[in-house]
Amino acid sequence: MTELTSRTIAQLRDGFRSGEFSAREVAETYNAAVAAAKALNAYTVETPDDALYAAEAADKARGQGNLPPLAGIPLGIKDLFATRGVNTTAGSRILKGFKPPYESTVSANLRKAGAGMLGKLNMDEFAMGSSNETSAYGPVISPWRRKDSNVGLTPGGSSGGSAAAVAASIAAGATGTDTGGSIRQPAAFAGICGIKPTYGRCSRWGIVSFASSLDQAGPMAKTVRDCAILLEAMAGFDPKDSTSLDLPVPQWESGLSSNLSGKRVGIPKEYRIDGVPAEINALWDQGIEWLKDAGATLVEISLPHTKYALPTYYIIAPAEASSNLARYDGVRYGLRVEGEGLNGMYSATRAEGFGAEVKRRIMIGTYVLSAGFYDAYFTKAQKVRALIKQDFRKAFDRCDVILTPTAPSAAFGIGETTDPLAMYLNDVFAVPASLAGLPAMSVPGGLDGQGLPLGLHLIGNELDEQTVLNAGLAIEERSGFTARPEKWW
Numbered sequence: 001m002t003e004l005t006s007r008t009i010a011q012l013r014d015g016f017r018s019g020e021f022s023a024r025e026v027a028e029t030y031n032a033a034v035a036a037a038k039a040l041n042a043y044t045v046e047t048p049d050d051a052l053y054a055a056e057a058a059d060k061a062r063g064q065g066n067l068p069p070l071a072g073i074p075l076g077i078k079d080l081f082a083t084r085g086v087n088t089t090a091g092s093r094i095l096k097g098f099k100p101p102y103e104s105t106v107s108a109n110l111r112k113a114g115a116g117m118l119g120k121l122n123m124d125e126f127a128m129g130s131s132n133e134t135s136a137y138g139p140v141i142s143p144w145r146r147k148d149s150n151v152g153l154t155p156g157g158s159s160g161g162s163a164a165a166v167a168a169s170i171a172a173g174a175t176g177t178d179t180g181g182s183i184r185q186p187a188a189f190a191g192i193c194g195i196k197p198t199y200g201r202c203s204r205w206g207i208v209s210f211a212s213s214l215d216q217a218g219p220m221a222k223t224v225r226d227c228a229i230l231l232e233a234m235a236g237f238d239p240k241d242s243t244s245l246d247l248p249v250p251q252w253e254s255g256l257s258s259n260l261s262g263k264r265v266g267i268p269k270e271y272r273i274d275g276v277p278a279e280i281n282a283l284w285d286q287g288i289e290w291l292k293d294a295g296a297t298l299v300e301i302s303l304p305h306t307k308y309a310l311p312t313y314y315i316i317a318p319a320e321a322s323s324n325l326a327r328y329d330g331v332r333y334g335l336r337v338e339g340e341g342l343n344g345m346y347s348a349t350r351a352e353g354f355g356a357e358v359k360r361r362i363m364i365g366t367y368v369l370s371a372g373f374y375d376a377y378f379t380k381a382q383k384v385r386a387l388i389k390q391d392f393r394k395a396f397d398r399c400d401v402i403l404t405p406t407a408p409s410a411a412f413g414i415g416e417t418t419d420p421l422a423m424y425l426n427d428v429f430a431v432p433a434s435l436a437g438l439p440a441m442s443v444p445g446g447l448d449g450q451g452l453p454l455g456l457h458l459i460g461n462e463l464d465e466q467t468v469l470n471a472g473l474a475i476e477e478r479s480g481f482t483a484r485p486e487k488w489w
């Protein structure tokens with residue numbers, strides 16, 4: 001029954017419900033696929049028993065006619081989500097062996113909805129990166145390859161394990177987190193869908209913090225519908241997160257419609273930047289045509305502060321990270337390396353526990369928060385962030401959703417991007433929506449000349465995930481994108 005793994009979540013749900021197959025068959029097929037895909041290095045921990053346990057509960061519930069929405073669906077969980085009793089390391093050496101005594105709200109919501117867990121998914125250390133190369137577990141290898149080449153490609157990051165697992169059909173869907181693009185860029189690289197909801201839709205409780213004012217969880221899956229199904233289960237108010245939105249969760253799946261008549265799509269002129277491959281700009285133009293065909297009208301918009309978004313992000317995110325990561329001191333969690341006295345133990349633990357990119361961020365963050373430079377960098381960045389938000393507020397007076405490319409390139413090779421600043425440029429289109437807390441999604445649009453997927457990016461107004469999903473559906477129906485990587489692992 002290997003073809004079970006090529007089905008969407010909606011198809012698995014419906015097939016299970018109609019009695020075509022049992023949840024146990026689905027879980028066993030996925031467990032076997034996960035075990036056979038070690039070459040991708042997508043999972044840091046495999047939890048086949050967890051998936052089987054949830055499947056048994058689903059099979060039993062089916063007999064009693066009482067099914068939660070995700071009964072029979074096996075998922076991968078990014079290693080940033082605390083999972084009770086199961087290693088949770090955020091891709092870092094400093095948390096090796098850490099088994100939380102609690103469960104993150106998002107993963108608990110998914111379990112309550114009936115989903116099983118196949119394992120924890122590899123990621124960039126503390127979600128800092130765009131290629132999965134900063135993981136203490138080694139890079140994830142993308143299931144995709146360039147035409148006529150065996151060069152290992154990155155699946156993007158930081159949710160690279162999630163993207164690779166869904167693209168390789170070793171998870172029906174996965175959780176991701178997005179601080180400045182980490183759901184959308186890997187989704188684009190892997191030819192799958194991923195949505196970051198409005199800041200506050202998904203509880204951050206139990207998700208290892210990177211930059212608290214930006215971090216949001218969201219789903220990654222093969223289709224727009226699957227993302228709607230998963231997001232409905234993940235989202236919701238949580239009194240344990242003070243930034244969680246106390247609002248009902250919309251029924252995004254039943255609200256899906258690819259008829260965009262009456263909708264205005266904004267095209268921001270500042271996103272036409274130099275150095276972006278012609279194929280990506282051509283796909284963007286194609287995306288415009290698809291949305292017009294779905295009934296939308298096009299408006300040119302301006303987001304004048306776009307050019308400051310990356311520098312602003314690379315002040316605010318490291319600042320918050322340096323403060324959040326102060327808790328890893330060898331006393332409370334994971335690794336402890338003895339040194340001379342208490343300070344010696346702190347330094348030895350942190351020197352050995354953190355990788356180079358995390359150390360770079362902690363140093364940048366500490367610098368921009370230091371008494372002498374706080375106003376020049378951190379306060380200034382907060383002000384620019386407010387201007388970026390204002391740009392979007394004004395733009396959404398004139399349009400309902402914004403269309404851009406997701407990333408300025410297709411997947412690159414492992415080891416090909418060594419300059420940190422070049423790596424940061426991956427998120428040039430993704431970061432503004434993060435700073436503004438807006439919902440944004442990547443949907444596959446097509447393949448480039450090398451046979452690698454390219455994504456289109458939709459940014460919506462606050463709380464309007466529905467229009468983002470609907471525009472995504474309109475693109476999905478028209479692009480006819482069904483390409484999957486050829487199996488080599």
Ligand code: GLN
Nearest residue numbers: 127128129179180181182
């Ligand atoms: N690539 C960006 C960074 O390195 C975004 C990461 C993320 O969204 N978690 O910070």
